[in-house]
Amino acid sequence: MKRKLGPATLAVATFAFAGAAQATNGDQMIGVSATQWGMGGAAVAAPQDAGTILTNPAGIATLGIKEVRFDTGIGLLNPPRKVNGFESDSNFYMMPSGAVAFNVNDRAFIGLGMGGLSGMGVDFPDVAAAPGNQSFVTTKQFFKVAPGLAYRVTDKLSIGGAINIDYQSLAIYNAGFSLPQNQVYGYGATLGAIYKLNDMVQLGASWISRQKMSDFKWNIAGGNATFPAPLGFQTWTGGTAELQMDAPQQISFGIAVRPIKSLLIEADVKHIGFSDVMNSIPVTRTGGLPPSVPAAFNFGWEDQWVYAIGAQYDLNDRTQLRVGLNYGESPIGPEDVNNNIGSLAVTELHATVGVTRWWTDRIATSVSYAHAFHNKVTSNVAPFNTIELEQNILTLQVTYRF
Template structure:
C-alpha cells in the first residue's frame, strides 16, 4: 500500500477523531442553549439565560433574577455529511446543557455551567475509495466544559465577570491500521467578560476566552507510547444590543476564533515508531471571524426570535486532503426560536437551526470532496425564584 496514502489516511482519521462536525463555527458550538441558538449566537451583550455563564459571565448580573435561576436543556444535532460521496453512518448526537446563577447581593452574582462544546464521532465506511479494501473510520470524542463563574456590578453601567473553564476530553479511535482505546484528559482555561450600558436602549458586551490547555492525549501501543496535544482555541467576541422599543431587542456580535494557534500543525510523539503514525498533523486551519445577528420580539407570555450566523470555513481548499475526517466547513446558519412563560417561575424555550449545505474539493493533490449540512434542535426549561 502506498506509504503516502497511509500517512494521509492516518492524519485524516486522527483529525476526524479530534474535530467532528458537531459544531458550526469551525469545531465550536455557537450557542449553548435554545435561547442563545434562537438569536443566532448573538448573546455577548445581552444575556438570554443562565447559560451566559458559558459565553459571557458578566451577563449573570443582567438576568433580572431575585434569588436563583436555573436552566436545563439538551440539543439534538443532525449533521449529514459525506467524504467522497460516502455518507457517515452516525448522524444524530445529543448535547446536554445546564447552568445556574445565584444573586448573592445587589452587586455580586455567582454561577456555574456545564455543556458539551466539541466532539461526538464519525463512522465512515470507506473514506479513501482509491485505497485497497474499505478504509473504515469509527471515532468517538466528547469535550465537556464545567465553568464556575462570578460577576460584579461595578456601578449601574459596568459589570465585570470571570469564569474558570474546566474541560474533560474523551477520545477513542478505530481504523484499519491500528486502534487507540478510550482515554480522557482534563484541561483548563478562563473567560473574562464585561457589559457596559451606554444608555437605556444600548449596551455593549465583551468576552475573551483563553485557550483551554488540555493535557496530552497519551496511548500505549505495542511499540511504545503515542501522544499529542489537542487544545481548544482562544476567542474574542464583541457585541452590541439595541432595544429600539419596549419588547424588541436587536443584537449584533463579531467573534474572532484563533484556530491557527491550535490547529495549524500538531506534533505527534512516537518514540517507538508505531507504524502509520505521522510525525505531525499539518491541518492548516486559519483563524475565523464570525458575524452573528439576532432579533427577539416579546409578545406577552410568548417571545419569538430569529438569528443569522456566518463564519468563513477555517479549512481552505488547499487543506481539504489534510482534513477529510473533519467536514467542519459549514458557513451560513439560520435559526428560529420560541419562548413561553408558563408561570412567574417557570418558562421554556425551543430553537431550530439550519446550517446550509457546503462542499469543498481539494485544490492540491487528489480531488477529494467533503460535504455537510446541519439541523439542530434545542429545548430548555428555566426555573427562577
C-alpha cells in the same frame, strides 16, 4: 492516560484525527442554550439566561435575578455528511447543558455552568479516495464546567469571570489502526463585561482563553508490516505516541439595541484562534514506532471570524420569539482538504428560530431550531477529495427562577 495499540500501521492517522472534530463554527457550537441558538449565537451583549456564564460571565449580573435562576436543556444534533459521496452513519448526537446563578447581594452574583461545547464524529463505511479505501469511525467530545462570578460595578457596568474545567475524549477506529477511547482534562478562563450605554444600547465583550489540555497518550505494540515503496518491509519494537489537542482562544464583541421596548436586536463578531491549535499538532514519539507514525498532524486550520445577528420580539408578557443568522468562513481551505478527510467542519451559514413561553412568573420553556446550510469543499491538489456537511439542531430548555 494510556491505551494499548495493536501492531497496525498508522498511515491514515492524519485523516482520522480531525475526523471527530466538527460542529458549526469550525468545531465550536454557536450557542449553549436554546435562547442563544435562537439568536443565532448573538448573546454577548444582552444575554437571556444563566448559560451566559459559559460565554460572558458578566451576564448573570444583568438577568434581574432576585434569588436564583436555573436553566437546563438538551440539544439534538443531526449532521448529514459525506466524503466523496459516501454518507456517514451515526447521525444523531445529544448536547446537554445547564447553568445556575445566585444573587448574593445587590451587586454580586455567583454561578455554575456546564455543557458540551464541541465535537461529534464520523462513521464511514468507505472513503474511496483515502489510502487503502477503508472505513473509519471517530468520536470526540469536549465538555466544560465553569464556576464563576459577576459584579455590578455601577448601574451601567457589570464584569465577570469564570474558571474553565475541561474534559475531552477521543477515539479512532479503522482498518489501519485503532486508538481506543482516551480521556484528558484541561483548564482555562473566561472574562467578560457588559456596559449599558443608555436605555436603548448595550455593549458586551468576552474573552475565552486557550484551553490547555493534558496529553493524549497511547502505547503502540511492536510488530512488522510491508509499506509502500521506498519503505518496504519494516519491523519496530514498540513505544508510545503522545499529542496535545487544546481548544482555541475566542474573543467576542457585541452590541444590543432596543429600538422599542418589545424588540431586541443584537449583532456580534467573534474571532476563533484555530491556527494556534489546529494548524499543526506535534506528535511526541518514544521507543521504536512504525514509520507511519508522523512527527506532526498538519491539519492547516485557519483562524475564523464569525458574524452573528439575532432579533427577539416580545409577542406579549409571556411569549418571546427569536430569529438569527450566523456566518463564519470554513477554517478548512481547498489546499488542506486531503489532510482533513474526516473533518467535516465546513458549514458556514446558519439560520435559526426560537421561542420562549413563560407559563408562570417562575417557570418557562424555550425551543430553538437551527439549520446549517449545505457546504462542500474539494481539494485543489490530488487526489481531489470532497467533504460536505449540513446540520439540523433542535434545542430544548427549561427555566426556573425565584
